[in-house]
Amino acid sequence: MSTSVLTAVAWPYTNGPRHIGHVSGIGVPSDVFSRYHRMVGNKVLMVSGSDEHGTPIQVQAEKEGVSPRELVDRYHRVIAEDMRGLGVSYDLYTRTTTGNHYGVVQQIFLTLYRNGYIVPKTTTGAVSPSTGRTLPDRYVEGTCPICGSDGARGDQCDSCGNQLDAADLKNPVSRINGEIPEFVSTEHLFLDLPAFTDSLGSWLSTRTGWRSNVLNFTRNLVEDMRPRPITRDLDWGVPVPLEGWDKQSMKRLYVWFDAVIGYFSASVEWARRSGDPDAWRAWWNDPAAQSVYFMGKDNITFHAQIWPSLLMGHNGQGDLGGTPGPYGELNLPAEIASSEFLTMSGSKFSTSRGTVIYVNDFLREFGPDMLRYFISAAGPETQDVDFTWDEFVRRINFELVNEWGNLVNRAISLAAKNVGAVPVPRAPEAADEELKKSARAAFDTVGTHLRHSRFRAASQEAMRVVSAANKYLSEQEPWKRKDDPDRRDTILHTALQVVSDANTLLTPFLPHAAQQVHELLGGTGVWAAQPEMREVSDLDVADRSYPILTGEYTREQASWESKPIEVGRPLSKPKPIFAKLDPKLAETGPDWAPIRH
RNA sequence: GGCGGUGUAGCUCAGUGGUAGAGCAAACGGCUCAUAAUCGUUGUGUCGUCGGUUCGAAUCCGGCCACCGCUACCA
Incomplete structure (x- = not known):
């Protein structure tokens, strides 16, 4: 039976190209997951997009002397290209600066507001005198009131580790332009999180199968929920659709609020572009649909606490009750698949320290599947993983190239040389049957791992x-069976059948290589489909266009089963599907990301 | 400070009560179809530390040590 599966992938912040840490916990796992579900025959909708609003974008744009829109236009394209190159099979990778997103966000906001979950409050906050914009605490710098050291940030002092309030800093200065911030009282709208204490708590208590760290962490959060502001004094964001607020150029919805709604707005956009504007309902209104969210561990609070609260408030299921908006009752997350972090030589990826490996550099030199394999086999699934070139070279050369690449080459070369086609199997012996049986059995074991987001275990089993x-x-030494061609052909047929099965099993991890192996085995057409970049017009804003990622995945032939190979298909001597990496790489790193000693 | 995580063979890790495992690395041997590839054999561990529960603990409980993450105006 076919299930509707929503793969919701965290939205990358549009302030630069992606590094391999970004994709190791999110892009690759979510794609492996989606590809598997499509192969099984489930209806997959995989959505994500660029998260483009917020102060950091504005600050960076100013630093680069461009408008925020110019900045995000540039990086949206760069990030989409990174994802395309990696082969992440989004049904829609869009962005948050679309007319559709603005409309959906405002609609959700209005429903929450109508149901009573959004309340105004007056607060005191730092504001930049020259621009009138909110100055987030971390952009305020000064002397720590506790330990007296200079250079403490408004949110935390790095010297003594204490959490601070920017208003308490001595000699506060804006880190953006050095001016002295004003502390003014200003009215903001807050999401009334305490109004979800009971509803969220009881929902969490019914969650089964979640990773325990996600569950524990979230239960902790629920114990102490405070109202959270959803507006900012800023002119880069979604306008607040309320009388009196909509005309103020310096009041916008806070970026986190609009960004999480992206999962839903992207589903709506996808449906509108598909020709059936209601097509999203199969994933959002049908309680039987499954929605799985992929993100880094730093994002658990938004996906396990805030996003469910927003949805409950919208559905009228919070502690204050209410009724659903025009979208009807929207499904809450079925699973939160949070990943740990990939580190680089023991510390976080850091652009300033030069410990960073960009996806596009990586793809240019190694192609997508080596990175995909490494992340699947050794990614930060349950704990932080340290990326080293040594480990990368070892995994790729000894596991991927020697074992899999060589098996493909070995089996097909033998068949091509001896028979020139997929040979006819004669009387199979026990060893033949046993091997084929274990390959068939792997569809169950690997599939079970993949359904539970256990990618390391899944790739290992494959x-x-x-x-x-x-x-x-x-x-079996088929090369010694010249005097017994029937036996030789049976062995070669068996080997090719298992190569074909292994290729199917590896397709979610290695879709590009899988396509090649499909063709080496004499297959034609699309085995594993890839996403493509498309330039589209904004559905709601005239004269605006932008690139999206999408794909026609229904035309791919890959399905999660052992398919009998076609006897008689001509075979020729294959070219290796992977080239071995130079062992020197393990010591020096590539020249664009050299290892520092 | 609070919450949480990790500490198992040289390396990367799996293993939630019943005589310590896998892959890689190392040593030796086989094979030569294949990208010097592949196959077989062999070793290796006070399972961070101290104590407790138990007939029995890497596995449960408590203390300690080391490293790491999160701590909400970060998107």
Whole structure:
């Protein structure tokens, strides 16, 4: 039976190109997951986009001397290209500066407001005198009132580690332009999180199958929920659709509020572009649909606490009750698949320290599947993982190239040389049946791991089939069977069948290589479909266009089963699907990201 | 400070009560179809530390040590 699966992928902040840490916990795992579900026959909707609002964008734009829109136009394209190159199969990768997103966000806001979950409050905050914009605490610098050290930030002092309030800093200065911030009282709208204490708490208590760290962390949060501001004094964001607020150029919805709604607005945009504007309902209104959210651990609070609260408030399911808005009752997250962090030589990726590896550099030199394999086999799934070139070279050369690449080359070369086509199997023996059986059984074990987002275990199980096939060939020695062509053909047929099965099992991880292997085995057409960049017109704003990622994944042939290979298909001597990495890479790193000693 | 995580073979890790595991690395041997690839054999550990529960603990409980993350106006 086909299930509707929504793959909701965290929205990258549009302030620069992606590094491999960004995609290791989010892009690659979510894509492996989605590809698997499509192969099983489920209806997958995979959405994400660029998160483009907020103070950091504005600050950076000013630093670069461009408008915020120019900045995000540039990086949206760069990030989309990174994802395309990696083969992340979004049904829609869009952005938050679209007319559609603005409309959906405002509609959700209005429903929350009508249901009583949004309340005004007057607060005191730092404001830049020259621009009138909110100055977030971390952009205020001064002397720490506790330990007296200079250079403390408004949110926290790095010297003594205490949390601070920007208003308490001595000699506060804006880190953006050095001016002295004003502390003014200003009215803002708040999401009334305490009004979800009971509803969110009881919802969480019914969650099963979530990773325990996500559940524990969120339960902790629920114990102490305070109203959270959803507006800012800023002119870069979604306008507040309320009488009196909509005309103020310096009041906008706070970026986190509009960004999480992106999962839903992107689904709506996808539906509108598909020709059936209500098509999103299969994933959002049908309680049988599954929605799985992929993000880094720093984002758990937004996905397990705030986003469910927004949805409950919209649905009228919070402690204050209410009724759903025009979108009807929207599904809450079924699973929060949060990842840990990829570190670089023991510390966080850092642009300023030069410890960073950009996706586009990586793709240019190694192509997508080596990175995809490494992340799947050794990514930060349950704990932080340190990326080293040494480990990368080892995994790729010994596991991917030697075992899998060589098996493909070995089996097809043998068949091509001896038969020139997929040979006819004669009387199979026990060893043949056993190998084929274990390959067939792997569809269950690997599939179970993938459904539970256990990508390391899944790829390991798939590789087990590869090892078994190598061992089988060594034992059966088909190259010594010139005097018994029937037996030789049976062995070669078996080996090719298992290569085909292993290729299917590896397709979610290695979609590009899988396409090649499909063709080496004599197949034609699209085995694993890839996303494409498309330039589209904004659906609601005249004269505006932007690039999206989308794809026609229904035309791909890959399906999650052992398909009998077609006897008689011509085979020719293959070219290796992977080139081995130079071992020197392990010591020096590539010249665009050299290892520093 | 609070919350949480991690500490198992040289390396990367799996292993939630019943005689310590995998892959890689190392050593030796086989094979030579294949990208010097592949197959087989072999070793290795006070499972951070101290104590407790138990017939029995890497596995449960408590103390301690080391490293790390989060701590909400960060998007």
